[in-house]
Amino acid sequence: xxxxxxxxxxxxxxxxxxxxxxxxxxxxxxxxxxxxxxxxxxxxxxxxxxxxxxxxxxxxxxxxxxxxxxxxxxxxxxxxxxxxxxxxxxxxxxxxxxxxxxxxxxxxxxxxxxxxxxxxxxxxxxxxxxxxxxxxxxxxxxxxxxxxxxxxxxx
Amino acid sequence: xxxxxxxxxxxxxxxxxxxxxxxxxxxxxxxxxxxxxxxxxxxxxxxxxxxxxxxxxxxxxxxxxxxxxxxxxxxxxxxxxxxxxxxxxxxxxxxxxxxxxxxxxxxxxxxxxxxxxxxxxxxxxxxxxxxxxxxxxxxxxxxxxxxxxxxxxxx
Numbered sequence: 001x002x003x004x005x006x007x008x009x010x011x012x013x014x015x016x017x018x019x020x021x022x023x024x025x026x027x028x029x030x031x032x033x034x035x036x037x038x039x040x041x042x043x044x045x046x047x048x049x050x051x052x053x054x055x056x057x058x059x060x061x062x063x064x065x066x067x068x069x070x071x072x073x074x075x076x077x078x079x080x081x082x083x084x085x086x087x088x089x090x091x092x093x094x095x096x097x098x099x100x101x102x103x104x105x106x107x108x109x110x111x112x113x114x115x116x117x118x119x120x121x122x123x124x125x126x127x128x129x130x131x132x133x134x135x136x137x138x139x140x141x142x143x144x145x146x147x148x149x150x151x152x153x154x155x
Numbered sequence: 156x157x158x159x160x161x162x163x164x165x166x167x168x169x170x171x172x173x174x175x176x177x178x179x180x181x182x183x184x185x186x187x188x189x190x191x192x193x194x195x196x197x198x199x200x201x202x203x204x205x206x207x208x209x210x211x212x213x214x215x216x217x218x219x220x221x222x223x224x225x226x227x228x229x230x231x232x233x234x235x236x237x238x239x240x241x242x243x244x245x246x247x248x249x250x251x252x253x254x255x256x257x258x259x260x261x262x263x264x265x266x267x268x269x270x271x272x273x274x275x276x277x278x279x280x281x282x283x284x285x286x287x288x289x290x291x292x293x294x295x296x297x298x299x300x301x302x303x304x305x306x307x308x309x310x
Contacts, residue, residue: 030206031188036234038185038193038206049204049220051185051193053234061233063226065204071218078216079191079208 004052004062005118008141009131011101013112016130019101022088028080029144037144040075043089047072058136059121081147083107095126107150113141159207159217160273163296164286166256168267171285174256177243183235184299192299195230198244202227213291214276236302238262250281262305268296 023043030038037052047069053061076084086105091098097116104111114131135141140149178198185193192207202224208216231239241260246253252271259266269286290296295304 030191030193032193033186036185038187049206049218051204051230051234061229063204063222063230065220065222067218067220074216075206075218079206 002062002064003059005059005121005123006115006136007058007118007125007134008113008115008136009127010133010135011112011114012130012132016101019088019090019092019103022090022103025087025089025102026076026084027143028076028082028084029147030075030079031081037142039144040072040080042069042072042076045069049075057121058118083147083150085143085146092128094128097125099128104146104151107152108146109152111146111151157217157219158214160214160276160278161270161291162213162273162280162289163268163270163291164282165288165290166267166269167285167287171256174243174245174247174258177245177258180242180244180257181231181239182298183231183237183239184302185230185234186236192297194299195227195235197224197227197231200224204230212276213273238302238305240298240301247283249283252280254283259301259306262307263301264307266301266306 025041025043027039027041030040032038035054039050039052041048041050047067048064049067050062050064083106085108087102087108088105090101090103092101100115102113102115113135116125118125139145180196180198182194182196185195187193190209194205194207196203196205202222204220204222206218238261240263242257242263243260245256245258247256255270257268257270268290271280273280294300
């Protein structure tokens with residue numbers, strides 16, 4: 001079984017170099033219980049169906065499958081919660097790790113988070129100077145929760 | 156988008172010839188809202204992940220993907236509702252259609268249903284003499300509902 005081990009941080013955009021070469025991501029979530037996430041994602045010509053288990057610390061099980069883009073479009077339009085989550089993703093290499101910086105759009109415009117995927121939950125990483133508060137454990141930053149409680153409605 | 160158009164009937168086992176050549180199916184469901192079904196199925200060495208939309212009459216959208224059997228085992232054990240649905244499936248040809256006869260096991264032992272998949276919702280079919288009541292529209296016969304309300308608890 002694949003595992004996703006990930007830490008998530010807010011970003012100080014003043015300290016961040018200009019981002020280039022991003023990929024637009026459109027994703028939605030099939031309504032499930034809180035124990036599982038079923039995500040449909042499109043980026044460019046590619047699409048994926050991803051099942052994620054419950055978070056245990058910064059680790060969760062993850063099962064990801066490439067699917068036809070037309071299936072993904074149908075599932076996003078017919079089966080997923082509204083609104084869909086739109087973001088541009090930029091990859092930045094830093095001290096041996098690839099950081100993914102998500103610049104959200106639409107109802108989540110203004111929100112920018114940086115994620116780094118680890119091999120082991122206790123891997124020590126050097127934080128870039130442009131990350132600030134860690135939000136790994138804060139459910140409001142889970143993408144699935146950005147559908148029902150988008151950033152524009154946060155206080 | 157694929158569509159599943161299916162009718163389901165109870166079976167008079169007295170009139171049914173002895174069934175042979177069945178395949179054991181083990182399946183479970185990731186807990187979702189009632190609008191969508193996310194099914195994990197194993198049969199022999201094969202496994203599938205299937206997303207089904209809401210029923211509209213006898214029609215529903217269906218997205219099915221072959222997945223590694225080990226993924227399916229992990230999802231069944233970790234993410235799916237208990238108990239899993241176990242059944243033996245037999246295929247019987249009748250008047251140009253393939254009927255799938257599901258003989259349930261475990262908590263649903265005693266339940267036998269026959270399903271026939273159609274190309275169009277208004278296809279006319281000849282019913283075999285061994286089918287009785289149609290239960291297409293009765294939610295208690297949906298496999299996803301046989302998890303929480305198995306046949307052994309029916310009155």
